[in-house]
Amino acid sequence: MLLRTPRLQDATAPPLPPLAWRATGSVAAAVVLTLLLLSPWYGYHRDELYFRLLGQTPSWGYFDQPPLTPLLARLSTELFGDTIVGLRVVPALCAGALILLGAAITRELGGRRDAQTLAAAGLGTGMFPLLAGHTLLTQSADFVFWTACILCVLRALLRGDGRWWLAAGAVAGAATFNKHLILLLLTGLATGLLVTAGLAVKGPRAVFADRWLWSGAVLAAVLASPNVVYQAVNGWPQLTMAATLSEPINRIMFVPMLVALLSTGAFVIAVAGWSWLRRRQETRPMAIAVLVTILLGWASGGRADYVAGSLIFAFVAGCVPAAAWMRARRARLRLVWWGLLGTSVIGIAVALPLLPLPALGSSPNEVSRESVGWPQFAAQVAGVHRALPPGTIVITSNYGEAGALNRFAPGIPVYSGHNELWRQGPPPRTARTVVAVGLPPERLRPRFTTCESAGVVDHGTGVANEEQGLPITVCSGPRTPWTSAWADFRHAS
Secondary structure, three states: OOOOOOOOOOOOOOOOOOOOHHHHHHHHHHHHHHHHHHOOOOOOOHHHHHHHHHOOOOOOOEOOEOOHHHHHHHHHHHHHOOOHHHHOHHHHHHHHHHHHHHHHHHHHOOOOHHHHHHHHHHHHOOHHHHHHHHOOOHHHHHHHHHHHHHHHHHHHHHHOOOHHHHHHHHHHHHHOOOOOOHHHHHHHHHHHHHHHHHHOOOOHHHHOOOHHHHHHHHHHHHHHHHHHHHHHHOOOHHHHHHHHHOOHHHHHHHHHHHHHOOOHHHHHHHHHHHHHHHHOHHHHHHHHHHHHHHHHHHHOOOOHHHHHHHHHHHHHHHHHHHHHHHHHOHHHHHHHHHHHHHOHHHHHHHHOOOOOHHHHOOOOOHHHHOOOOHHHHHHHHHHHHHOOOOOOEEEEOOHHHHHHHHHHOOOOOEEEOEHHHHHHOOOOOOOOEEEEEOOOHHHHHHHEEEEEEEEEOOOOOOOOOOOOOOEEEEEEEEOOOHHHHHHHHOEOO
16 A cells, blocks of 8 residues: 655645636736747747757757757647747747746645735746747746646645655656756755655655655656667767856856846745745755755856756745735835836846847847847858859858758758767768858868858848857868768867
8 A cells, every 4th residue: 555645744734725827827828928929029049940950850869958849849840830930839838837837836835816926927027937938948848847846746745645746757757858957856856855854753754655756756767768778879968068068157157147037036035935945844845955956056067047947936935925924014015016027127128039139239148149140141151052063061160050051041951060960960972062151261271172261151130149250161172081071070069
């Protein structure tokens, strides 16, 4: 007979407050609609062009990521059309789902209608949820997976229903097909339960005796196993990518980015929420999990948005004591709402395509800067390619350039040594002339008999992004066969 997961509180938990479905549903619907209306502005981001390109060759995995996001790009273009609006339906829906899940966590923790509405509003105006809702990024689905997993764990702990461990395991296992960062959350949760189990006579310690917990862990491992097999067979490429993405600047910018993930007001509520979770015995394991995941994110040299799910949880939890504090005085209500929404204004302007193009050069939003000029870029490279002999190929320096040419100049054979695209090479041995985009001419000249400049990239938008000013070089006569020379073009970033 399966043991039942005990509640982590001494007394019987009160019934859950009513679900504020009208308020939270209205916020979610408004956010989704706004994101869809704004989806065609600026243009594709380089990652979206890459996901669209990878989605044309579905696989169990890729050098730099699991298969889900490219698969979502493929399904989106099949269902909604090969347009930027069609590609961005999924991230918009993910933003709506995140809002509803966040409000559900607030309710699970005892939050009334006002707390649930506050949580929905904070997520619906948060910078990174809007950014990931406007653009198809790996974070778009990752935020949803983390929040759904946390909700399932909370229900297992607070309701005393161990079957929710199975749901948590299913969500965690599925999340590995999008990003492997869910392992940070699982590590944090395990640490929180272990620490509190060592300090308590019952409650957390008894959780480990529940077979549902171990059944959920096994389910997660089984679902994640194709990712492990892919990594093992292909030499653990994710470790290479993790080392590549870990940079000292990430540790320096980690805390500022953590504050900016939602808004300054939401961060204050998140800090209060973490303190509130820590003080309560039944939620102390979750408070430890939040702290551990954030510390792991910082120590690994990753970006703050990699552990944004933990901050989102702390915020929606903080809406419970924040709402209770507001009820005491009407002036407090205005203070919290103005503090939350007022500090969200800058984040909204930065996350959504609202700034004029000349202002993007000074915007901290790299996603917006790298979302302009791709059609012009493709037209310029295509113009150079048309003037050259048949059989000429294009080699790009990064996956965004390759994806842009695949989208806007599909008749041109394109190769790149960047990340997964290197595996799609080498070029055919008959390729004697190359249009090299973004590659340093001094690196090309030793590999070809002749190399001549064909200008520099000028997408004409006035935005100084990574593509503007890159060299375009025409080279002929490769000195060595492509099968042996292709390794020199490989790079990961």
